[in-house]
Amino acid sequence: MVCIIVLLCPLVCRWRQFRSGATKKLIQLSDYKFMYLEQGRACAEKPTVLLLHGFTSGKEEWSEIMRLLRPVAHVIAIDMPGHGETTRNPRGDHSIAGSVARIRQFVEAKGLHEHGYHVVGSSWGGHVAGVYASKYPHNLHSASLMCPSGLEPQKVTRFVRSLMEGRNYLLPVDSSEFQEFLSCVFYRQPPLPRWALAIGLRDRVPHYPFFETVFDQLMETDQRFLLQKSLADIKTPTLAMWGKYDQVLDPSGLDILCGSIANCHGHVLDECGHTVAIEQAAAAGNLIKDHVVKHHRSGVVNIR
Secondary structure, eight states, rough: OOOOOGTTTTHHHHHHHHHHHHHEEEEEEEEEEEEEEEEEEOOBOOOEOOOOOOOOOOOGGGHHHHHTTTTTEEEEEETTTTSSTSOOOOOSOOOOOHHHHHHHHHHHHTHHHHEEEEEETHHHHHHHHHHHHHHTTTEEEEHHHHHHHOSSOSSOHHHHHHHHOOOOTOOSSSHHHHHHHHHOOOOSSOOOOHHHHHHHHHHGGHHHHHHHHHHHHHHSSHHHHHHHHHHOOSSSSSEEEEEESSSSSTHHHHHHHHSTTTTEEEEEEESSSSSSHHHHHHHHHHHHHHHHHOOOOOOOOOOO
């Protein structure tokens, strides 16, 4: 989902990046480019944490959580495939399986898999993180899933109902739809002036044909619930959390995760909708911090 601060202006994004202590970096892999934020340096004493954001959002979504993790971890937040400043190829494979493969490319390019790391994902990023954990357990010390997609809903949410009616709240085209989108993803809708909404729409709408293509790929029969099909294969210690008032993905998903993953601990976050990393950054950040520190296994580190 979208980090509301990212919608305002590039200057605010740069300020949040500065506040988190992160540096923007680039990895070029043949014809594919990954942009990411990196905070701190890899060392044996600190866990390395890889953060995967949600659909139509960006690496800046994690700014507050990165700041909270700074004292205890080396943190990397990437622009997911096709998002932000990472390569956007309309003809590329943006299915869950395709995104998992791209994340693996990044992990290998950085050398994370050689010495141990932790993965954290939100919404679509949580779907990718969970499937990734089931497929690549070697040296993955823990996983944290925040209201991930990919689970068969126990309840028709406001968002799911909108899809059934032929509308997609995630792709608003005017100020009225933007306000409706915000009221759907937040527990407390942030009051935004018209100029902020206008900037958000100006920056997003031109990319909608691409995002519609990606969304269609994510809704394919063999991809839509891929996380649920992969849960039994997740052996990594897992932290799961969900906003109590999530109107996008039903909080009953927490029970599915904790009932299907062998080593999983779940937390419901009060006064929180779908945007956990924004609305409850402190609570979520502290849970992630405790989780990765608990499951960190120190060793020789040589991350690129």
